[in-house]
Amino acid sequence: MSETSDTVPVTVLTGYLGAGKTTLLNRILTENHGKKFAVVINEFGELGVDNDLVIDADEEVFEMNNGCICCTVRGDLVRILGGLMKRRGKFDGIIVETTGLANPAPVAQTFFMDEDVKRATRLDAIVTVVDAKNLIARLADSKEAEEQIAFADLIVLNKMDLVSEDEAAEVERRIKAINPYAEIRRATRSAVPVESVIGRDAFKLERILEREPDFLTSDEHEHNEEVMSMSFEVSQPIDAEKFNAWISQLLQAKGQDLLRTKGILAYQGEENRFAFQAVHMIADGDFIGPWKEGDPRKSKIVFIGRNLNRPQLRRGFEGCVASQGAA
Amino acid sequence: MSEGMTGSVEDADFLLSTRGAGRELGAWVVGVAFGRDGKGAAFGLGDGTLHLADPALPEAEWRRLEAHDGACLTLVPDFADGFLSGGDDGKLLRVLPDGGVSALADFGMMKWVEHIATHPSGLRAVAVGKAVHLLDKASAKLKALAHPSTVGGVAFDAKGKRIAAGHYNGVSLWFVNSREDKPRVLPWKGSHQLVAFSPDGTHVVSTMQENALHGWRLTDQQDMRMSGYPTKIKSFSFTGKGRWMATAGADCVVLWPFFAGGPMGKPPVELAGGDGVLCTQVACHPQHEVVAAGFQDGLVLMAEIGSGKIVPVAAPGRGAVSALAWNATGTHLAFGTETGFAGLVDLSRRG
């Protein structure tokens, strides 16, 4: 993903119908921040959107790589972002609202897979608005609701006025079991500070695993079809070749179940940290700055997905440790 | 840089400075076109303006029109004279060389008029979302052709009898005059964008979302995959008699032979390569086997296919070439760049 500052940031807003997505969108647009946004909405939007530059998108999910069902992009976004780039300078950022039933993977993958989109824009964050009152029911009956949580960098836990503290705590527990890395902001009528939504740069490799979450090890709760997350750490240096071989084989074989993968790695003989992320099979990685003086050089990898096999993933990751003595 | 290809940078501007003119227009040049009657050259920009020049007097003042409320998305010659321009304001405009503008259709503010094709018989095909609207000379809507997904490109065959439209998982072929509107779909997995018929009407070629072109031989529906490109292909063009198809998308002009059984099983010819700069636009001369090419660094050149001889038109340094076109007789060449430079060269003029 392009890291240059002349790329236009794109914020993706997801969430079920009625969760308060459009209310949040209108808040961002009307607040006095001096920024201009181009807004891409879907044709089933519930409320009017108050903005000069609104584009009506017809969500078109295209399979790439000769029809792999997880290697998908949003064809309409490729087209629309390409068109918007021809009038760049007219806006500071782009906000893409998805339909309630959308799986966020094709949107995210568009920013990894399409070279024109990569060259001109960067994915700033995926923001998911959820309804505190109804989320648990949604998670029970919809894959997309889980995926929207799994992909989120920020979750706006909305309609807090309709739930008790106990109910809210239970909803947060469920969210963290799926995605412990997302920041949760409680809100009523989608009232959250605009700067908490826009300009997060959450997909920048430098920011991967920056937040140290309160990881809930919910081992008692491992239904296979449910989305969950697992994290592994090793303190010995990693062999870059072994890691590459393992991760590419893993993504190829299990990519459809792996929604998001993120890692920070200490390669043997390397002073810089290696950051890595993937959406399904599509991966991206690069060296980011050096390890902090005195910090332990621990390598860490996090998987968010379905049917995760903890012992197998642990063995695989531990198998990437460099053999002793080899420089 | 390879020796002898472009010579020095100062020399590379010789044609532009002695037989043409260039202007900084201030926004991404989306399209350039010459009127089919030879009158007028037009540039369509990402800020919604159109700029009109006189091919007979490139250095005379160019006329600037505020045309679209948004961006111009496509600009083509109309069927006889003047131009058609499509915008992200939903408008289809007809523009005359004297600056006259009329709106032929308004599809609504949130709809994009993205692709237009015209034919000298008077037909105009206008792609908006999933539909291709077919208009006649008088701008009356003849029909609207529906597709399963957004149309990425539209083209007429040389006779104006068929229309091709690229979309997800294939290209649809429509007969203009057929009473029942069902297309013949040429299937191939993936997203198809720009389309063209070979001049003899025997092949259809599309650019894909992936770094490849796809082609179909219509007689037996044989597939042709043209891959191996380092980037997406944003431009391709057949030579006048259809012997070659030139494509952008590599660090040279790639030419596929459409004769002697090709392009099946025939390797392409590469021209004007060697300095590692990506070719972004190509346009074949309407008669001769000569191809004009624009590059990522702003270089514009002409290459003779038979001899490989290169003649520079404009030097690098003015932004990636985003639009390139010949006039109908092949005496003039016009181009534009992503950063807003536009050039017009009269090659028939004595130096």
Ligand SMILES: [Zn+2]
């Ligand atoms: Zn896949």
